[in-house]
Amino acid sequence: MKYKTPYPELLSTAIIWAIAASVTGALLWLLSDVFWHGMSQVNWEFLTQSPSNAGREGGIAPIIVSTALIVGVCLVVSIPLGVGTAVLIAEFAANKSILGRLVRLSLDVLAGVPSIVFGLFGNAFFCKTLGMGFSILSGGLTLACMVLPILIRSTQEGFRAVPDDYRRSAAALGVSRIATLWELLLPAAMPGVAVGLLLGLGRAIAETAALIFTSGYVDRMPESLWDSGRSLSVHIYDLAMNVSGGEANAYASALVLVSFLVLINSAISWLAQRFRQSKILVV
Amino acid sequence: MAIASGAIVLLILLFLIWETLPILQIIGLARFFNDPAWHPTSEEFNLVPMLWGTLFVTVGSILIATPIGILSAVFCHYYAPKAIANLYRRAIELLAGIPSVVYGFWGLVVLVPIIGRIHPPGPSLLTGILILTLMILPTITLVADASLASVPSEYLRGCASCGLGRWATVRGVVFPAAKSGLITGVILATGRAIGETMAVLMVCGNVVQTPKDIFEPVRTLTANIALEMAYAVGNHRAALFVTGLVLMVMIIALVIAAELLNKGHIYEQ
Numbered sequence: 001m002k003y004k005t006p007y008p009e010l011l012s013t014a015i016i017w018a019i020a021a022s023v024t025g026a027l028l029w030l031l032s033d034v035f036w037h038g039m040s041q042v043n044w045e046f047l048t049q050s051p052s053n054a055g056r057e058g059g060i061a062p063i064i065v066s067t068a069l070i071v072g073v074c075l076v077v078s079i080p081l082g083v084g085t086a087v088l089i090a091e092f093a094a095n096k097s098i099l100g101r102l103v104r105l106s107l108d109v110l111a112g113v114p115s116i117v118f119g120l121f122g123n124a125f126f127c128k129t130l131g132m133g134f135s136i137l138s139g140g141l142t143l144a145c146m147v148l149p150i151l152i153r154s155t156q157e158g159f160r161a162v163p164d165d166y167r168r169s170a171a172a173l174g175v176s177r178i179a180t181l182w183e184l185l186l187p188a189a190m191p192g193v194a195v196g197l198l199l200g201l202g203r204a205i206a207e208t209a210a211l212i213f214t215s216g217y218v219d220r221m222p223e224s225l226w227d228s229g230r231s232l233s234v235h236i237y238d239l240a241m242n243v244s245g246g247e248a249n250a251y252a253s254a255l256v257l258v259s260f261l262v263l264i265n266s267a268i269s270w271l272a273q274r275f276r277q278s279k280i281l282v283v
Numbered sequence: 284m285a286i287a288s289g290a291i292v293l294l295i296l297l298f299l300i301w302e303t304l305p306i307l308q309i310i311g312l313a314r315f316f317n318d319p320a321w322h323p324t325s326e327e328f329n330l331v332p333m334l335w336g337t338l339f340v341t342v343g344s345i346l347i348a349t350p351i352g353i354l355s356a357v358f359c360h361y362y363a364p365k366a367i368a369n370l371y372r373r374a375i376e377l378l379a380g381i382p383s384v385v386y387g388f389w390g391l392v393v394l395v396p397i398i399g400r401i402h403p404p405g406p407s408l409l410t411g412i413l414i415l416t417l418m419i420l421p422t423i424t425l426v427a428d429a430s431l432a433s434v435p436s437e438y439l440r441g442c443a444s445c446g447l448g449r450w451a452t453v454r455g456v457v458f459p460a461a462k463s464g465l466i467t468g469v470i471l472a473t474g475r476a477i478g479e480t481m482a483v484l485m486v487c488g489n490v491v492q493t494p495k496d497i498f499e500p501v502r503t504l505t506a507n508i509a510l511e512m513a514y515a516v517g518n519h520r521a522a523l524f525v526t527g528l529v530l531m532v533m534i535i536a537l538v539i540a541a542e543l544l545n546k547g548h549i550y551e552q
Contacts, residue, residue, distance in 0.1 A: 114478025
């Protein structure tokens with residue numbers, strides 16, 4: 001007797017392949033739409049000129065500079081804070097200690113806080129209470145709060161991947177904990193830190209809602225960190241919603257933004273792959 | 284430093300409460316739920332239509348994204364050849380990396396006109412649900428992917444030796460074994476859907492009303508803040524912070540639920 005594949009098996013196989021195909025299709029639709037419409041607009045002039053006529057014409061040079069500054073402030077603040085916290089949780093606080101658990105719980109909450117609530121907080125704290133006003137500094141600091149949990153989680157993973165033998169050997173040799181950390185564990189955990197950094201960078205570049213009320217709308221070239229600056233994502237939002245006829249340039253800006261993110265994304269998966277293969281990089 | 288990082292959550296809560304305290308003391312929390320309408324400039328603060336908006340958009344997108352997301356992970360593990368599975372994973376990661384403002388923009392120029400042709404006006408609950416589905420899908424898939432990977436391989440070999448087919452294995456053995464991970468993914472995605480601002484703001488139409496069908500425009504809590512924060516002063520501004528506080532309470536409840544479910548670390552499976 002010939003074996004026949006049961007009917008539910010065939011049906012489920014068909015459905016699952018169809019789902020995978022349609023999800024891929026949706027992604028390709030979105031990407032090709034942005035690429036197709038954006039490509040005809042993006043050129044050297046677009047990247048180096050200032051926007052004019054509310055962004056309908058001209059380029060996005062000041063907006064790229066503002067975005068870079070905001071993200072720069074964000075990373076400069078969040079990296080030391082994030083890596084420090086991760087070291088403490090992973091290496092120094094016992095797993096069950098109350099402090100460790102509290103910090104971990106609050107980080108889980110922090111990771112879930114909606115970006116618009118970060119915007120409210122940034123507006124109330126950095127702009128009003130600390131008197132920074134609508135500025136690149138307020139925007140960057142708000143973003144720093146936002147990417148912190150991502151950075152910490154990934155760095156922690158990096159530290160967890162370092163084999164305990166390293167720690168025991170160092171202890172047996174009488175190396176102090178600080179020296180062990182600095183000379184041995186930190187270099188070994190570097191891939192985790194790097195992945196976290198890229199993930200945070202991606203999140204920071206993509207963010208809009210937290211920036212509208214903290215770094216503001218101004219599309220001139222920023223002169224200092226105290227100036228208001230418009231990020232690329234806010235620019236897209238403004239062109240799409242508030243400027244009629246801004247669609248072409250919105251597409252072009254979206255293409256620039258998506259290209260950055262695809263680049264970051266590829267770097268992450270390349271790094272993660274290397275990380276998984278060798279488990280630990282010998283530096 | 285760890286204390287500083289942990290304290291940020293407290294600082295956020297503190298500031299939300301600090302900004303809302305005056306209005307809560309003067310007019311009380313109850314009026315946010317039984318005022319006649321949302322006219323913040325004339326002191327009417329009814330948040331209920333926005334609550335419904337957030338609820339409908341979230342529930343709708345979760346209902347669609349959960350089966351698609353989980354079956355996507357199943358596809359990667361049990362159905363696709365290895366090369367295709369890896370490609371598909373990359374596609375999902377890419378989907379997760381696309382900024383919400385780009386989703387919103389694409390929804391606005393591509394989806395809204397299509398929906399508008401089927402049933403005007405176009406910007407509607409349905410458009411919001413579709414865009415959000417695409418956005419929270421990667422969260423569900425990536426978490427499900429990780430929890431499917433942790434199903435012990437003896438289970439699978441046992442199933443194979445009993446002559447069970449793929450689907451029978453997945454439904455009968457893998458899903459029960461990976462249940463808590465799958466549910467965690469859905470909870471995380473719910474949080475993301477509730478908190479999403481830009482995409483929803485751009486495709487939902489933002490009319491303050493309780494929608495009667497899926498083709499009517501809605502406004503969510505997050506969109507409410509983003510739309511009015513720019514010009515809000517005094518009690519109006521405080522009312523928007525109340526909106527933020529409501530969102531925050533929802534998120535904390537979800538995180539605690541996920542925490543209880545997983546007895547510890549949500550993201551660290």
